[in-house]
Amino acid sequence: MTRTAPAAYVRLMTRCLGALLVAAAVLASVVACGTQHAAQRDPSVHVAPDLPPAAATWPPYPHFSDASCWTRPFGGGTPLRAAPSVPVATPPSHLAAAMIVARLLARFGDHRYVRSVALGPPPPITLQHLRGYFAGARPPADALWAYVSVPAANQVFTTEHPNPRDAEAQMIAEWEAGLVVGALRDDFCAAGGAPLVGWSTGKGMIGLSDRTQALEQRFPNPSTAAFRTRVQAIGRRYGFTVEELRLLRPRQLAPLLIVHTSRDRKAFVGDVAAIMKLLDPVNNHGRQAAVTFEGFFFEAIDDKGPFVRVENHYRGQTEGGQWSWNRCVYPYLHSEPVGAKPCP
Secondary structure: OOOOOOOOEEEOOOOOOHHHHHHHHHHOOEEEOOOOOOOOOOOOOOOOOOOOOOHHHOOOOOOOOOOOOOOEOOOOOOOEOOOOEOOOOOOOOOOOHHHHHHHHHHHHOOOOOOOEEEEEOOOHHHHHOHHHHHOOOOOOOOOEEEEEEOHHHHOOOOOOOOOHHHHHHHHHHHHHHHHHHHHHHHHHHHHOOOOEEEEEEEOOEEEEOEOOEOOOEOOOOOOHHHHHHHHHHHHHHHOOEEEEEEEEOOOOOEEEEEEEOOOOHHHHHHHHHHHHHHHOOEEEEOOEEEEOOOEEEEEEEEOOEEEEEEEEEOOOOOEEEEEEOOOOOOOOOOOOOOOOOOOO
């Protein structure tokens, strides 16, 4: 998937049912905290790593039916995994396609950005150019394509430094769209009907169901109560308070966390990698990494506004990115545009 974004954004590699809305309100609650802002970090606060089970403990990758779980034959070997995969339940749910979409949007927990999802056949151009889009294979005759309406992700900025809130909305919208299409791919696979073979989110951005991306992953999420407690402890250690916490549920939990700090910006950004290791622990075992959440969005603000963001997701497509108010101050290594001035 190709994205258009502000220059300071760097790639690292990505109305429904009433009863379900009630459930989503519980599962994807929003916490807003206001005025008491932590100013200093406190290294004496200990937060255990709480690593997920190592990849060596995972069962073998299951076999999935090409009928409902079709993937283009791009790449070979074991798919890229961030968590163990489980077989589709027998018998499958056989939910109607419209109901699959409605249930996802109802449980998701944030209706600001992904406005709707329409289903149809793959765009004609993809079937006319099978090699370019589907690695030479033809999708099943009943294959579906998701057309995702996410207006904020399709903003076009005419300046290198757009309004910070518009840029924030675009980055969150792109992240949430990635969560939604990844979850839909697995939901259609589990339903046992027509497969979802691709999706569009506007501005020429498309994604394809690919053999290299694992199906039906199960991430070892902590309980919501345990996670909120953990966030508070990490905040005391690194000097921040919770401004907003949304526990989204594309399939499992995907936290959207915005924090406030009074610390020096550069010093705080220097701690972001360590903060993320505690918020979303990763167990690296050889060449395989086990991840706690299927997606995570983290933003830090101070009294002047946002100054750093980090995002990732691991279902459907594995993607991640970071943004900083200062192109010379990022949490992670990144490439620079050709001809960029050296950072001091």
